Amino acid sequence: EARFKLEHKAVCSGETINIIPEKFPGNSDYYWDYENDAITDDSYSKNLQPAVVSHLYPSNAGPDSMVYTISLRVRNTRNCYDTTLEQVTIYPYVIADFTYDSAGCSPHYANLVNTSSVNAVESRWLFSDSTSSFETNPSKIFLNTTESDKTHTATLIVTSAYGCKDTVIKTFTIYATPVVFFEPDTILHCSPFKVTFFNRSTADPVTTYYWDYADGTVDSTFDKSSTVHTYVTNRTDSATMRNVQVIAVTQHGCRDTGYSPIYIYPITIARFGVQKASCAPYIAHFSDSSVNARYYFWDFGDNQYSLSNAPQHLYPVDGRYLVTLVTASKNNCRDTIVDTITVYPSPRADFLIAPIYQRYPNASVTLYNRSTDAAGTPIYSSDTVWTFRIDWGDSTFTTTLIDSTLHTYATWNPTGEQYAVTLTISNPTCDTSLTRLITILPPFPVARFLRDTSGCPPLTVYFQNQSLFSSHGFVWNFGDGSPVEYSNEASHTYTEPGIYNVQLTAIGEDGVRDVTYRNVRVFNVPSPKFYVEPKEVQYPEAVINVVDSTRMGEFYHWHLTYLKPLGHDEYDTIPYEVIHSKTFSYTFRDTSKYGKFLIWLEVESDSLCPAVSDTQEVIVNPQPVIVFPNAFTPSLDGPSSGGKYNPRDNSNDIFFPYVPADRTFMIDSYRLEIYDRWGELLFVSDDLSVGWDGYYKGSLCKQDVYVYRCKGTYINGQKFEFKGDVTLLHKSW
Template structure:
């Protein structure tokens, strides 16, 4: 699903937050809470060096405005489904996007680069280094801004697109900060994240001064907003606009209202005739419910210091029909009934799929039918249960599985006491309520009987007499090295279950492979179908450690823990060769002393973090040698 910022609508007045791996969004019209900010893009999927919103500078008008970031020293932009690299390099991060340019800052040096989408970013100017949050912000006239908070009072400096300072605003109420964090602008409103608790501050530029105040605590690496009105320009009257999740609903339903007004209103007044609530003063009132049918005028009045505006939309609340079903509620199995829905003259959808007002049904068991009656866009559902008498007083024994040679006593009750069983093969009697079954195999026996409703019925029971079998476990107790495996093998049974299932490839096979990490006893149970007639057998596996042990990573940081990559072996092992190579095949280390190891350097120079390769040859007292090859990760 596309996740572009809606800079022409609701997102023009929201703040986007780079969380380190994804993007959240904050609604300034609501307080900071567990649901504000909320997730906008859970995981960006690429390393992100800062975040900004800019008109697409790389020819994709369908993806404009969109998110930009610095990923691996290249600008990348979001295309609606994923991130696309521009192929254009940038030596600085902390971007601020506008219409024709993106400006990026090296907070430590004060270097500002400008990017126009045609090639690598180029140096533009140098501003005061380490003087505030490492971030820039731009407006829709390609001016960019830098927030300086290394002194009190601080400054918000406005530069034109050539890097020339054109305005300065006094900043009060901020903590001292020279690095990290981020800031953003929505017209004259300033948002900033500092390395303090609480971290999130905001304030409005009034008479060339902004007084920042803490509004809560959020986790953020950078802030971004849509390129908007330049800071310092007097506010203009708002333009009222809002979105309804639906313009027609059913009585008793609820819809959502979202403010999409422009020019930064500061107050809101919603009117919802016959709604619950009937009024709201919130920017986004959320869900409003309507119980009474009718056509209502929804009104939003917005205002700021420059004026006010009103917008209305019509909402139609339709009545909900009351559905019902008539028909026979009791049948003998095999008979039919006609079910009719009301009220008449509207649309119907039965649980059977029929769209007629009446249906004819012949249920074989007690069945509940439902119908959806629709008038306009509103529906109601009615249920109707038809009781079927398939011999309610009759009862027959449960399906049975026994081992070979065990006779089975059948039984049935109910009806008038008159019964007939079929088939008769293997039965001790045909017309009694409790015949005895002998033989083998699987057979379904049926008993015909009568009930007090005059309905005949046939009840059935499945009887399975399992043939004999003999479980054989072909494994003996054994000892293996850690990392080796054992092929288990059993035969003679129709089905197998191994316990425990730990370290097995498939616990219901007759021949699973076991790769245990410690001493273990496996038990196999042989059964007939449905786990009948079980037989068991067990085997013990002892696991011992190998002669040579090598770690897969080490950290030569001088803390005395895992600083050296070395061969660990039993005392009788002779190390003949131990060599380390980089990925280009250059030998970095060599020794035959088992007490020595590689410290992560080559000719005294620490090597970069990454994967390196080892080659080892060891000898045993019996004259056997063993060659080992593999890789190890150097972590700093």
């Protein structure tokens, strides 16, 4: 008989199922199938069957429960079997977990985020400081009141709807937070002053302290040592508070801030104004410009004192006096200033000067020093108490004073008055002076100018006036009858050859005059003149003769220029040749250049005065061209009308010479004769445009060889004659 009991018919995933079998006397073997899949998972004999059979089913991640059927099959000794079944339920497992900030400074505000599995329906938190929470995502404050780091734990227990549980424990590190405390050795003082700050903070040894002295100055230290800071001047009229701040930051970034006030009394500044130098007796007027001063103490340097803020004091004798002013504020802050007052003895300026009357350019005078101090002792520049200035009356000065001083005037007094020479002896506050007069008369004028000169007309001469002492002007006479000029510098243009005597009159003070002369020579200029013969030539014998008739010519430069036709009476001027003979013949050899040529003359005299001639024109005609053909084919339609032909007609019906169209003008007279082989004259033409049409007395001549003779005259008078034979060919029909 197969029977068993389940300790629990439902368990959470991961828990063991305990099965308690019942044993009967006849049972001999037990066969366990925990999933009822006909596969025996465990088998025991009667004697080995345990009282409790345990089995762990696979994990159930959910979301639903898993139901399994347990099968027990038993056999007795007679090989009889019995089977019993029982179902067991496996609930889904639940997982506890959360995220958190694992470390922080005390107080550490930890936000615990529950990340347990979704089937968790209940959460319980247990903390190491004996507090707990049933919130799903609680917030927790962890404290550390010690000087070292401290560890805390958080335990999360979650339960599913089936009562399944899971637990997770995590650790927190709570860093110690520093406690800032510092003390200044004084909190109230007159500026400027030093303060020592004693750092008594409680903190991790690895801590940085940041000091802010509240006056724009910051500092940092890595230990708790004391620090010293100087507070500079408080220039206000009341005490100033500086709230000093210290921030302590540990190696983990934990920080604390502390403050301590420092009070700074306003500074008092001792200042006064006074004229620091004068001559004895001297009454000094002191003005107060002190800052934040309430109380005053003056020591005038001569055993005299005052408690006034702006006293007056008499210094009856010369000397150097140290004046001391001590001021105190309402907070008894003090300041001292010391300055020097110099009291000079009064001097007496005196001198002689010689000579007192002379004429320029004599313009040197000597000043003889006779100055003394109050005791009658001579004074000079070596006495550093005084400064000296000699005003010579001509805008120049001397600042040294010796026994005698030489001075030279650059000019006489232009105003006609005397020069006033003044000696001044002074210190920064007192002075004395004396003035004496001298006379420097104006000089006599000296007329002078450059230069003797010569040149070709038109000759412009720039006269350089070098006259002296001509303060009242000049008169220029150029010697050619032109009007005189009244100017300092002058220029004049001479257009005619000749020698001219130029006069300069210089006028000085009181109308005194001086006269000087210079010569100007104007050279002759050539008169270019020539003729060309012939004025029209023809290649290949294109020769011209140039005959010069220039007056006063010495150096010749003949220019030959070719006018290259461009069309429509336009030409390009091309330099052809330069010839330096006086009279010459010239042969044109470049047959590619014909037409108009220009010739002109540049000529210079023996004084190199240039002149240019008029331009003359030379016509160079090209070489004539007359070419006769050696055969022609007369028209079979009968004689032509007078033998006129078209030079552009290529029919070859008429026998005529080829002459380029641009050279027909070169033929002045012309005669063409045609003979047969027996010497009979068949054709005559005196017109270049009329040729032989191959007919004689109205009939076509027979096909044969004929003789032609052509003679005439070119336009330059040259005769020509051409002889030859021509073959008359009949055209085929």
